[in-house]
């Protein structure tokens with residue numbers, strides 16, 4: 582099972598749907614919505630699986646300051662997939 | 665961790681802070697007052713300016729930093745910053761910054777200009793400031809277009825680059841050749857430090873931040889003119905999709921304006 586060292590808080594309403602965070606995320610745990618949009622009409626990123634490392638690549642590349650990045654005090658094993 | 669359903673999909677919750685974790689990067693860094701701005705989706709300029717202000721905060725130079733902004737899309741973003749901002753006439757920021765630094769030698773003085781502002785409207789200003797060895801740091805946000813006025817060709821537009829005037833690419837015979845401003849400035853006697861970074865991926869953002877730190881350190885030691893050119897994405901002016909713009913920067917723009925330290929500096933060898 583993948584260890585999860587970090588996580589993110591995402592400001593969905595600030596997102597302009599540019600996709601830059603998606604390719605920037607090394608473990609590729611971010612993915613854009615496909616059908617759901619925020620109130621200004623943009624798709625936004627979701628944390629789709631365990632494995633975030635808290636590396637800050639997403640927060641450093643996002644032009645619209647949509648990410649807070651956290652590191653867990655202890656790395657976690659998150660059961661996945663869930664029903 | 666909790667999950668939620670978005671559309672048809674079960675995902676990890678990202679709408680609240682975890683209670684067993686430490687914050688390592690906030691929405692906005694210390695010197696960005698408000699995150700919301702009117703720059704386009706995927707614009708590279710806020711990414712570059714974030715790096716610069718994070719450097720200033722790390723240096724502990726917040727209270728004595730005076731920035732001078734040129735005119736371009738980044739000008740609007742200067743309103744979001746919690747540092748002193750002077751607005752220069754188009755292209756004239758290095759001259760205004762010269763006056764500021766000479767009157768306030770203890771201040772950390774930087775300019776923020778675009779390629780249209782620096783290399784078209786006011787090329788002589790930055791060249792003379794470099795030649796005089798003014799102890800200031802000039803930051804160039806180079807996207808190869810006059811972004812704010814609609815994405816037209818500038819003097820740094822590379823051969824083959826799409827702009828509003830060159831939708832099938834800049835052609836040397838018709839449009840001439842780009843000016844490699846970073847290399848030109850590096851060749852001048854008064855320049856103590858010059859480097860070219862980019863914000864197309866997280867690695868380059870980190871590298872650019874080290875270049876900015878080296879440039880500010882050069883100024884703090886009083887060694888003379890320092891210069892950091894930062895290649896930034898302008899998907900709107902390049903007429904491409906936002907998600908294609910980081911690779912377009914790497915393949916087209918950085919193929920000509922090559923990333924690396926161009927002169928001087930205390931950046932580790934691996935970064936040259």
Ligand SMILES: Cc1ncc(C[n+]2csc(CCOP(=O)(O)OP(=O)(O)O)c2C)c(N)n1
Nearest residue numbers: 735736737754778779780781809810811812
């Ligand atoms: C004297 C003068 N000439 C022209 C303009 C119009 N103008 C405003 S922004 C701009 C282009 C800026 O391009 P650049 O510096 O590359 O910034 P970008 O928008 O690409 O970030 C121009 C030509 C102006 N404001 N003042």
Ligand code: SF4
Nearest residue numbers: 606633634636637639
């Ligand atoms: S912190 Fe790193 S691993 Fe976690 S979501 Fe952001 S880019 Fe991905």
Ligand code: SF4
Nearest residue numbers: 596597599600602643
């Ligand atoms: S980089 Fe920021 S603005 Fe762009 S899609 Fe990701 S969260 Fe949204």
Ligand code: SF4
Nearest residue numbers: 703704707737811898
């Ligand atoms: S036109 Fe280009 S430089 Fe200006 S805000 Fe839009 S993407 Fe950024």
Ligand SMILES: [Mg+2]
Nearest residue numbers: 778779809811
């Ligand atoms: Mg420009």
